[in-house]
Amino acid sequence: MTTATTFCNPFLIVLTLAFMVSCKQQPKEASPSSPPPNIVFIMSDDHAYQAISAYGHGLNETPHIDRIAKEGMLFDRAFVSNSICAPSRAVMLTGKHSHINGKIDNHKPFNWDQDNVAKQLQANGYQTALVGKIHLHGTPQGFDYYNILPGQGQYYNPDFIENGVKKRIPGYVTNITTDIALDWLETKRDTTKPFLLLYHQKAPHRTWMPEAKYLDRYDTKNFTPPANYKDDYEGRPAAAQHEMGIMEHMGLVYDLKMLDKEGTIEDPRRKHAKNMYDRMDSTQRAHWDAHYEPIIEKFLADTPEGDDLAQWKFERYMQDYLSTIQSVDDGVGQVLDYLKENGLEENTIVIYTSDQGFYLGEHGWFDKRFMYEESFRTPLLIKYPKEIKAGSRSSDLVQNLDFAATFLDYAGAPIPEDNQGLSLRNITKGDKTAWRDALYYTYYEHPSEHNVHRHYGVRTDRYKLIHFYHGMDHWELYDLEKDPQEMRNEYENEAFADIRTQLHQRLDELKVQYKDSIH
Structure with missing residues (x-):
């Protein structure tokens, strides 16, 4: 556990930064006798980690997503850098924080002309495909094939845009997205090349419309609200x-x-x-x-x-939210089965994640946006039989910022100097190595739906510091060990004076590290 006296140690900070630079400059090249791995990146929308049975919360059963954890690694502390749909996807593609890639909220345009990980993998011999929800306006760049939902997409009889051609497809969106992904693997893939497949589901995004066969899946199950369902938000005016x-x-x-x-x-x-x-x-x-x-x-x-x-x-x-997840889980099972049945499993990295977390009644809420744990944290499970030990688990602080660097590292491709993430490869291999001690978070979409004020902050192993601004000037500090539900703002508590000072220092260091001149 990182203590209050170590997470701001200047020597460790320099050492960590040196390690980060080393990671970018020296990607591990694929062995000449072993082809580069394929990558299947599965991203759902608003899938709370609480709603994956491998995480042990008991809300539902997701046996196929759980297979990735059983055959690979489950991350207990994976987070996003901006908990809102389109910006999160932009961070995944670019390996850069929102203020650098320009997509700070759902409304600002995304610049597809900038470099992204799909373009980088194409330049290194990969065939690339994007299927399902991307929620970034404009024509996708870096993909040999794309078949995407316009905007948020629809659950029933959705429209898709296939390489620029829009058409309506009858059926249920989750199943259609899976069918398109499987069809690309079966009929459109160049079998002489390694591939990157981004397979993105709309579900379980609002308004949580289940597939017909799962409409009554949870109707007989009684759900107990979280203990803070009736939160009074004392000491937390933004909340x-x-x-x-x-x-x-x-x-x-x-x-x-x-x-x-x-x-x-x-x-x-x-x-x-x-x-x-x-x-x-x-x-x-x-x-x-x-x-x-x-x-x-x-x-x-x-x-x-x-x-x-x-x-x-x-x-x-x-009942509705969890029912939509059952179809997502079915699709994961179909893709995993396809890889196994077609001899692709051993040399394919499979990643399951969500574009952010989601509130399932915590603080009385649905949706996301806040830096509080349930929306800041996201599920992450990765399997790769060649390197990742089955049933392994990580508690390292990782972020969606790290996906692009991870893809490139596994591909043996150079990681650009301006990529702000770290490759997860040493973690997944079980190597003991220096790693980040803190995460940086920003949220910009205010005024907007749900009235969540703009804020930014730092999270360490144990503590979290948040600054709400734009209409207010308010600081919050949480001891996540003693107060995991984040109900007590300790910022004005003099018992936390030293911690507060150290967190401010670490926050300032992260602003410099990530070149954030906005805050």
């Missing part, structure tokens, strides 16, 4: 100003599918919900209605209020 509460802000119709035909259930986004429903064909609507109409009728008959309504909304949210 208090949120607009992402399950009780206060989750729509009955838009989010929870209470689209009654009489129109008596009010929701400002009712029209949007109707548009999603109308995309379904008659068979899909029949399955949908058979499931949701009895729930709507019972809701109207019971008319829950107060604590009963808060519990009802939480359970409906969990």
Whole structure:
């Protein structure tokens, strides 16, 4: 464990920086007798680590995603650098923080002309493909083949853009995305080249619309809200100003599918919900209605209020959210089976992650954005039979910033000097080596939906310092060992005076290291 006296040690900082430079300058080249590995990078959208059974929270079962952990490594402390969809994907592609790659929020354009890891792998002999959700406007660059969802995409009968041609495909988006990925592997891949396949699912992004066969998957399971579901946000004014509460802000119709035909259930986004429903064909609507109409009728008959309504909304949210994940898990199983059955498993790196974490009732919330653990932290599982020991686990502080450098390292390709990440390869091999002692985080999207103020901060092994700005000037400090739910802001507590000083110093050092002149 990193202590308060070691995470700011100047000698260790210099040593760590020297190691980071060394990693970039000296990628491990593939052996002449061994071809470069293939890379299958699986990214879902808003998949909370709590909702992967390998992490042990008991909410659901994800046997196929768990296979990656059983056959490889599970990361207990993987994080993002900006917990919002499009910026997270830009960081993954570029290996650079948001303020460097320019995609600081969901609204600013992404510059596809800049270098990215797919372009770099292409230059080193890889065939590259992008399938599913990327949420970065413009024509993807660096890919020999792409077939992507426009924007957020739709759950039922979605549109896809295949190499510039848009078309609507009947079916359920998660299954379609998997089918496209498998088809590329089977019929479009150049078998003489190593490949990078980015296989990205829309699910379980809001509005959590399950596949027909999983509509009732969790209807008989009772879910207990987290202990801080009724958080009062004492000492945390930014958190208090949120607009992402399950009780206060989750729509009955838009989010929870209470689209009654009489129109008596009010929701400002009712029209949007109707548009999603109308995309379904008659068979899909029949399955949908058979499931949701009895729930709507019972809701109207019971008319829950107060604590009963808060519990009802939480359970409906969990039932739909977790049901969408079952189809994601199925797709992972299909891809893993394909690799094994076609002799590709041994020389293919498979990575499963999400573009960020998600709140499943913690602090009373859904969505993400805050630097608090549940949205800052993301699932990460990696398998590669040639190097990664089955069933291994890492508690190192890693970040989505590291993916590009990791891909390049495994490929034996040079890691550009301006790449800000570190290759995870020494960690996955089990080598004991110097590693970062702190993570840097930024969030810029305010004013915007959910009213999360702009903030930035540093997380070490044990402590976290956050500064909220743009409409407020507020600091928060957490002892994650004693307060893992982040309920007590210790910033003004004089018992933490030395820790506070050291965290400020480390934060300032990270700003310089990552060339952040904004904060």
